[in-house]
Amino acid sequence: MSHPHADQVKSFLISLQDDICNALALADGGKGFVEDAWTRPAGGGGRSRVLTGGKVFEQAGVNFSHVSGDTLPASATAHRPELAGRRFEAMGVSLVIHPENPHVPTSHANVRFFIAEKDGEAPVWWFGGGFDLTPYYPHEEDVVHWHTVARDLCEPFGQQVYADYKRWCDEYFFLKHRNEARGVGGLFFDDLNAWGFERSFAFMQAVGRGYTEAYLPIVARRKATPWTEAERQFQLYRRGRYVEFNLVWDRGTLFGLQTGGRTESILMSMPPLVRWEYGYQPQPGSPEAALYERFLPPRDWV
Amino acid sequence: MSHPHADQVKSFLISLQDDICNALALADGGKGFVEDAWTRPAGGGGRSRVLTGGKVFEQAGVNFSHVSGDTLPASATAHRPELAGRRFEAMGVSLVIHPENPHVPTSHANVRFFIAEKDGEAPVWWFGGGFDLTPYYPHEEDVVHWHTVARDLCEPFGQQVYADYKRWCDEYFFLKHRNEARGVGGLFFDDLNAWGFERSFAFMQAVGRGYTEAYLPIVARRKATPWTEAERQFQLYRRGRYVEFNLVWDRGTLFGLQTGGRTESILMSMPPLVRWEYGYQPQPGSPEAALYERFLPPRDWV
Numbered sequence: 159m160s161h162p163h164a165d166q167v168k169s170f171l172i173s174l175q176d177d178i179c180n181a182l183a184l185a186d187g188g189k190g191f192v193e194d195a196w197t198r199p200a201g202g203g204g205r206s207r208v209l210t211g212g213k214v215f216e217q218a219g220v221n222f223s224h225v226s227g228d229t230l231p232a233s234a235t236a237h238r239p240e241l242a243g244r245r246f247e248a249m250g251v252s253l254v255i256h257p258e259n260p261h262v263p264t265s266h267a268n269v270r271f272f273i274a275e276k277d278g279e280a281p282v283w284w285f286g287g288g289f290d291l292t293p294y295y296p297h298e299e300d301v302v303h304w305h306t307v308a309r310d311l312c313e314p315f316g317q318q319v320y321a322d323y324k325r326w327c328d329e330y331f332f333l334k335h336r337n338e339a340r341g342v343g344g345l346f347f348d349d350l351n352a353w354g355f356e357r358s359f360a361f362m363q364a365v366g367r368g369y370t371e372a373y374l375p376i377v378a379r380r381k382a383t384p385w386t387e388a389e390r391q392f393q394l395y396r397r398g399r400y401v402e403f404n405l406v407w408d409r410g411t412l413f414g415l416q417t418g419g420r421t422e423s424i425l426m427s428m429p430p431l432v433r434w435e436y437g438y439q440p441q442p443g444s445p446e447a448a449l450y451e452r453f454l455p456p457r458d459w460v
Numbered sequence: 461m462s463h464p465h466a467d468q469v470k471s472f473l474i475s476l477q478d479d480i481c482n483a484l485a486l487a488d489g490g491k492g493f494v495e496d497a498w499t500r501p502a503g504g505g506g507r508s509r510v511l512t513g514g515k516v517f518e519q520a521g522v523n524f525s526h527v528s529g530d531t532l533p534a535s536a537t538a539h540r541p542e543l544a545g546r547r548f549e550a551m552g553v554s555l556v557i558h559p560e561n562p563h564v565p566t567s568h569a570n571v572r573f574f575i576a577e578k579d580g581e582a583p584v585w586w587f588g589g590g591f592d593l594t595p596y597y598p599h600e601e602d603v604v605h606w607h608t609v610a611r612d613l614c615e616p617f618g619q620q621v622y623a624d625y626k627r628w629c630d631e632y633f634f635l636k637h638r639n640e641a642r643g644v645g646g647l648f649f650d651d652l653n654a655w656g657f658e659r660s661f662a663f664m665q666a667v668g669r670g671y672t673e674a675y676l677p678i679v680a681r682r683k684a685t686p687w688t689e690a691e692r693q694f695q696l697y698r699r700g701r702y703v704e705f706n707l708v709w710d711r712g713t714l715f716g717l718q719t720g721g722r723t724e725s726i727l728m729s730m731p732p733l734v735r736w737e738y739g740y741q742p743q744p745g746s747p748e749a750a751l752y753e754r755f756l757p758p759r760d761w762v
Contacts, residue, residue: 433733
């Protein structure tokens with residue numbers, strides 16, 4: 159283990175995965191998660207947990223992984239391409255939740271810790287992560303709640319933290335080929351090192367712990383809303399954007415596929431059922447049009 | 461128009477699109493194609509034609525496009541990265557056909573003509589293209605027919621042509637993250653210039669014309685085969701591989717998205733309905749296992 163605190167981070171991540179899975183399984187009320195423990199020939203391994211066909215969640219995937227490699231890919235760091243090519247160690251928890259009911263938003267969270275090493279130089283470490291929400295039939299109060307939790311957990315770390323990482327999230331989860339946001343955002347950070355280890359780690363913990371606090375009240379509020387077949391079809395169509403973002407633009411997915419990651423675990427982010435439709439346009443004045451017009455364009459929510 | 465024969469290539473491509481659409485509409489027996497003519501602010505335009513909800517084809521997209529740009533992206537050429545950054549002109553026909561019946565294979569074809577220019581240097585031109593087949597419940601005789609048409613159309617152009625372009629197709633349509641072929645291949649070529657214009661153009665025409673000859677007899681043979689819900693679910697699952705290939709690995713899709721192409725036309729290749737399932741494995745000895753074991757690993761078919 160190349161960083162004196164790596165064990166501590168790993169323990170946190172493992173218990174975070176446990177806690178999130180327990181909370182999601184409780185919210186779902188169905189048969190819960192199935193676990194696959196795996197090892198990677200090139201080094202490391204993980205625990206993939208998936209819940210499928212739940213009462214609320216059509217598919218929920220929560221991964222823990224801890225991998226190492228000989229050459230860090232450029233996708234692993236936003237701001238320090240000079241670290242590409244170094245030996246590295248990476249650990250994280252990553253999750254994507256696809257509810258069945260189109261009135262319950264899809265959510266994603268990730269927290270990660272990287273160490274990059276080079277002979278004769280001090281190891282470089284950093285944290286990254288965040289969470290973001292992708293609704294189909296959004297409610298203003300849900301989005302405000304989501305961003306309020308995000309803002310409140312950032313507050314102890316500085317006045318600008320929420321504003322900066324909220325903006326970074328809006329910029330990151332953006333489909334350039336559609337000129338369209340993936341959802342209503344949340345928090346995104348990467349290369350976090352300047353605060354020192356203790357404070358950076360504390361922030362990563364706050365983000366990881368904050369996710370269920372942000373998401374589960376929205377699930378509870380919307381899971382009993384009746385939905386029509388037309389609403390379901392719109393949800394399946396919008397899930398196509400999720401696929402497009404993750405496969406074309408997402409550095410996390412790219413990092414996994416480039417480093418010979420475990421494909422089945424990386425692609426647990428894919429929705430269980432997806433639809434594409436040529437030239438779809440929402441009806442003016444419809445709830446579908448409201449998503450495009452009032453919710454997807456980045457704005458201040460709190 | 462920067463190449464003396466560009467008008468001739470364009471006329472061929474437009475009539476090829478017409479002929480392919482007519483033949484597919486006839487084979488489908490439903491309401492036929494709808495056309496969108498479009499122009500591109502940065503230069504050029506196209507004709508996108510889509511057939512949805514047909515009697516045989518759940519979705520068939522056949523695009524013609526003719527675009528130009530200031531800087532050729534690296535994805536446009538396999539072997540001559542030194543041309544990246546030049547002014548360019550590109551025209552082509554590209555199609556993907558997704559039948560509803562899992563016993564009818566998905567097919568893809570593309571033919572294209574590129575010209576790259578630079579002040580003070582002679583323009584460089586080349587052809588590219590090919591066609592490939594993606595079955596779900598394959599029949600050996602169908603795959604042999606497909607490759608026989610491919611081999612026969614290559615024969616007048618040289619003894620090695622089929623072998624070379626068949627291998628290139630196997631290499632190109634390969635999902636590295638799955639260590640798995642997309643389908644049973646066909647032909648793929650790029651950077652074709654060394655034969656001179658007349659012969660290169662004749663080859664591209666033979667490939668474009670050969671596609672319906674290769675595909676439609678298979679459609680005719682399989683379209684009335686009854687299918688079960690389980691077979692349909694397997695088809696939807698395998699369509700996920702199509703999405704993964706096109707969004708993660710396909711240079712054509714990348715080229716379109718990188719050059720500010722028309723997203724709706726580029727993503728007409730996406731299947732209308734797709735499924736992902738964590739950790740799916742076919743039952744040993746099943747027809748689904750036969751696809752993985754006997755058809756996807758590249759082999760000689762003729």
